[in-house]
Amino acid sequence: MQASTLFTNGAIHTMDPERPRAEALAVDAAGRIMAVGSVAELKPLAGANTKTVDLSGRFVMPGVFDFHLHVISGMTTRLRSFAIDAGDDFAAILDHVRAAAAGKREGDWLTGSAYGARALVDIEGLGLDAKRQLDEASGGRPVLLIHGSLHGAFANEAALARAGIDAATPDPAGGRIVRIGGEATGLLEENAMWMVDGAIPVLGDGEIVDVARAAVRYFNSVGVTGFVDAMSTPEMIAAFRALDDADDLSTWAGFTLSASRTCSSxxxxxxALLARRGQVCGPHMVAENAKIFLDGVPSLRTAAMLDPYPDTGGHGEMYLSSDELLAEMAAFDRQGVGVKVHAVGDAAVVRVLDAVERVRAENGDGGPWHHIAHGQYIPHKDISRMKRLRVIADLNPPMWFVNQASLAHERVVGRERYATVWPIRTMLEAGVTMALGSDWMTIFPELDPWQALAGLLMRRDPSGKLEGVHGLHEAITLDQALPLMTRNGAAGMGLGDRTGRLAPGLSADFIVLDRDLYAVAPEQIARTKVLSTVFEGREVYAAPA
Structure with missing residues (x-):
């Protein structure tokens, strides 16, 4: 049988233990890999109609599989919101608001993302005056500013009014409207932020499809050929089904259904979609997981910690008791649905593992894999349980290396505790299954797998601009890191027999990079650019010349 396309002269890193290195790939007309090997070995597969692509010695690897992101909210923010740098103070944010308001009609919504610790300190210090300054800067237009954690927001008086929030409005379950003297300051924590977000006009069906299409194009440009959305709605799945039906979906798309009442969506x-999840997906889609939120985030002191926060003495929050979590997880498990549980703090991680232990005892060991999403603080004594219980560590966001967001978290929990975050090397040595996610766009406005990868190798700031290190002893090697961002994510979503490696019978999903990752320092890896992205054997992104 002749190949449809023959990719030759590449430095191909397959992520397949059977043949980790190769020079050439033969791909059939359906976009599947026929053979992997040397140029000489694959030459007989070239026929009169075979297209030959010379890779010119470039570094080739499977496409990135991002195991945790927020596709529609992230792309909507990218397309429609003004950008806030995590290091901006409140005065700088007001300048952004004024600039954004200049191009808007009276009464139009303004949204900005994503402010960080510096602005939050300013806002808290100004008290009630902060939202009034925001009203003035926006010309009375409603404004919602999103915190970098995606677990908090700041709204002006006009936005609060649109949401019907006043002095008499009670806090929602799992959320807090911050007040001074009974009056809302505009700061909103956890589920309270969705009260205002819900007042913003929703996207129509056609608009969601357009946003989904734009997201796919963006993902391809940074080398992503597979992703998992971490909190998915029926409307989102319908939008991607429309793309798939139109042969316009050039990534594998995994969805984590918002089937728990702990989800804002x-x-x-x-x-109800759980019961027919297999019927609503196209050929490049899978929706075999559900989402549960168990705790919050350290920056808002809502991540559930075993030891108290040093400044408040509190331990954070958990939104489900042990019995409630068990009941939800056991019900999903019986349906064959894996659960991705948002658990950041160590107390939350322990509660998840305790629940999975009981689920396995009740339902048997043969149920689906479950995921601990984030897992920033994992007690060392519980790491072995993750392997035994078949719990995937969903590693995100990339704050295992020094950056502005990680330093903000370090100030909250203390340097000694922050040095224990994401014990990745220890988990690898214990045989824990891990997959890498970005949590885009909660912390970083750009989806950048290469900075995250360099951070795994260094645990320092790859740019050298920020000093310090987060747990250097947990740094790993490139050989250890690359599977976390390719084959592990694919396997974790049940797609390991279709993508994630470059091997015969699998989809020809790969990327061509501008540098050999094994020949440069980690600092240089962080600057990697994607030259070409190939999905099912066809180029879906080419870098501008």
């Missing part, structure tokens, strides 16, 4: 429709 929960709906009866999302819960």
């Amino acid at each position: 929960w709906s009866p429709e999302a819960e």
Whole structure:
């Protein structure tokens, strides 16, 4: 049988233990890999109609599989919101608001993302005056500013009014409207932020499809050929099904259904979708997981910690008791649905593992894999349980290396505790299954797998601009890191027999890079650019010349 396309003269890193290195790939007309090997070995597969692509010695690897991101909210923010740098103070944010308001009609919404610790300190210090300054800067237009954690926001008076929030409005379950003397300051924590977000006009069906299409194009440009959305709605799945039906979906798309009431996007429709999840997906889609939120985030002191926060003495929050978590996870498990549990703090991680232990005892060991999403603080004594219980460590966001966001978290929990974050090397040595995610776009406005990869190798700031290190003893090698961002994510979503490696019978999903990752220092890896992205054997992105 002749190949449809023959890719030759590449430095191909397959992520396949059977043949980790190769020079050439033969791909059939359906976009599947026929053979992997040397140029000489694959030459007989070239026929009169075979297209030959010379890779010119470039570094080739499977496409990136991002195991945790927020596709529609992230791309909507990228397309429609003004950018806030995590290091901006409140005065700088007001300048951004004024600039954004200049191009808007009276009454139009303004949204900005994503402010960090510096602005939050300013806002808290100004008290009630902060939202009034925001009203003035926006010309009375409603404004919602999103915190970098995606677990908090700041709204002006006009936005609060649109959401119907006043002095008499009670805090929602799992959320807090911050007040002074009974008056809302505009700061909103956890589920309270969705009260205002819900007042913003929603995207129509056609608009969601357009946003989904733009997201796919963006993902391809940074080398992503597979992703998992971490909190998915029926509307989102319908949008991607429309793309898939139109042969316009050039990534594998995994969805984590908002089927738990702990999700801000929960709906009866999302819960009902579980029963027909196999029917609503196109050929490049999978929706075999559900999402549960168990705790919050350290920056807002809502991540559930075993030891108290040094400044408040509190331990954070958990939104489900042990019995409630068990009941939800056991019900999903019985349906064959894996659960991705948001658990950041060590107390939350322990509660998840305790629940999975009981689920395995009740339902048997043969159920689906479950995921600990984030898992920033994992007690060392519980690491072995993750392997035994078949729990995937969903590693994100990339704050295992020094950056502005990690330093903000370090100030909250203390340097000694922050040095224990993401014990990745220890988990690898214990045989824990891990997959890498970005959590885009909660912390960083750009999806940058290469900075995250360099951070795994260094645990320092690859740019050299920021001093310090986060747990250097947990740094890993490139050989250890690359599977976390390719084959492990694919396997974790049940797609390991279709993508994630470059091997015969699998989809020809790969990327061509501008540098040999094994020939440069980690600092240089962080600057990697994607030259070409290939999905099912066809180029779906080419870098501008």
